[in-house]
Amino acid sequence: MSIRIGIYGYGNLGRGVERAIRQNPDMTAVGVFTRRDPQSVKTCTGIPVFSADDAEKMTNEIDVMILCGGSATDLPKQTPALAARFNVVDSFDTHAKIPEHVQNVQAAAEKAGKTALVSGGWDPGMFSLARLYGTAVLTEGKEYTFWGKGVSQGHSDAIRRIEGVVDAKQYTIPIQSALQKVRNGENPDLKTDEKHERECYVVAAEGADKARIEREIKTMPNYFADYKTTVHFITLEELREKHSGLPHGGEVIRSGVTGENGEHKHVIEYSLKLDSNAEFTASVLVACARAVYRMNQEGNVGCKTLFDIPPAYLSAKSRDELLATLL
């Protein structure tokens, strides 16, 4: 019997979920739920489109609803609301607000006898797992997260708001010398701006003052001022041709010691190189949906994170197969 998935919200992430479901034969996409006019939305694989308002009529047709909205305004409201009717999965990624989000979703899901998994994806998500396993095993040590090379949408948007900028793309790039020190087990103290540099590809309007634009970028507080920032002016054609993707990735490194006097160093590194940030995130959410479905079948309700999920629950393979082939 196939696990029936609803997709709530249909941007890059929603499309990624739709495609990921096709790569998981034990799942079926029931349809997309949108706040737009359903007639105006065409899905990638031809699955039906429903109005978001109609979701509540379909509680018997959906085993898990995957929420594909944004963390700023959508998910804080949508996840608790939908957890009152569905098993749900989301990718809530405002790290500082995760405890509050978990609490809100817990209350709704527990009351309804539903199972929710929040903050799935890769950071939070797979990176969080790497951090947890790393600290649990190497209790004396330091932990580092590097992001990139990847596109930061927030930073790209910030550049686009500057006068005279037609379009822009910003890549966050780990500083290789810092990364190497960490990999060597040197345990340096590093602030975020000592771990990353920022590379900007900017299309300026005809006649715009490029020197001013570059200065405004490089001095922008929080976004760029503290970082080594490089600005390249390119044509709109080049931007579209070479910088249209949304790659991302990064490394979580745990460096620690063992022995009589900490004389043995150990370095654990978890790294991701992703051509499509949204599609990889979607692939994680789909695996989480499987786990949520199984936990709910077993009566394990409430709000979970990847920290609470026995890894085997994420896989379509049977326990016997896992033991024989992957352990």
Added chain:
Amino acid sequence: MSIRIGIYGYGNLGRGVERAIRQNPDMTAVGVFTRRDPQSVKTCTGIPVFSADDAEKMTNEIDVMILCGGSATDLPKQTPALAARFNVVDSFDTHAKIPEHVQNVQAAAEKAGKTALVSGGWDPGMFSLARLYGTAVLTEGKEYTFWGKGVSQGHSDAIRRIEGVVDAKQYTIPIQSALQKVRNGENPDLKTDEKHERECYVVAAEGADKARIEREIKTMPNYFADYKTTVHFITLEELREKHSGLPHGGEVIRSGVTGENGEHKHVIEYSLKLDSNAEFTASVLVACARAVYRMNQEGNVGCKTLFDIPPAYLSAKSRDELLATLL
């Protein structure tokens, strides 16, 4: 309240467990259990030594017994036997026999209401987790395990058995060009001997025929014949000085695709660089003991592997702390 740990078997791994417990303030080492004369064993941190035969009298004083024997002959018997009286953790690493071992331990632990975790460590163990998470998330893809650079005890022993060899150390080394192809997402087909080469440091007896020794190493079936093998003859002093450690490590790489037609590549890499194979393995086992203790407290009995353990159970941190700091 501290989790009280017994250490059953006292070689490199047992000593590693003893030291790892000192790095985990929520645990106490009750003592070492040995089949040797307890009087003849001196522990690193001064914890008591008991006869293995006396373990059964101490069931009320030990929350989890960590078994530190070998997979060939010790653990197949010891783990089921001790699981009938204790919560247990082992590092059984004969991959092909894991399903059988799980079955034997399951029967004993379930009957006794005890919780067991088998095949903890890094391979099987942390590498198995990397394989499972990787395949669960990227369902269309290929998976690779590279080992090294690290000392293979089995291969070192095989060299030592050759006539005229005084001592030897063998390093397994990933072939960088193969590793690079995998990291690039090229998904090559690679046999074990296409992924690894073997480097041997050999001390020959005075007057021994080095050419013959080198030939015997390089043509040894299973161990070396299929591999690119390099032999260095060195002095005993140099061997002791430069090759006395037992470092190891390796990489698990999952390379997969997503998108409409698999147009987006993704590479997940989990890598370990370990100064001390035994001490890192021990650190994993100690984290597993915490999880086993908690699961048993909750009435979750039987034989588990890391695939069955919610990651949070491995950490000494509270759930609130985990959500706030690591997710």
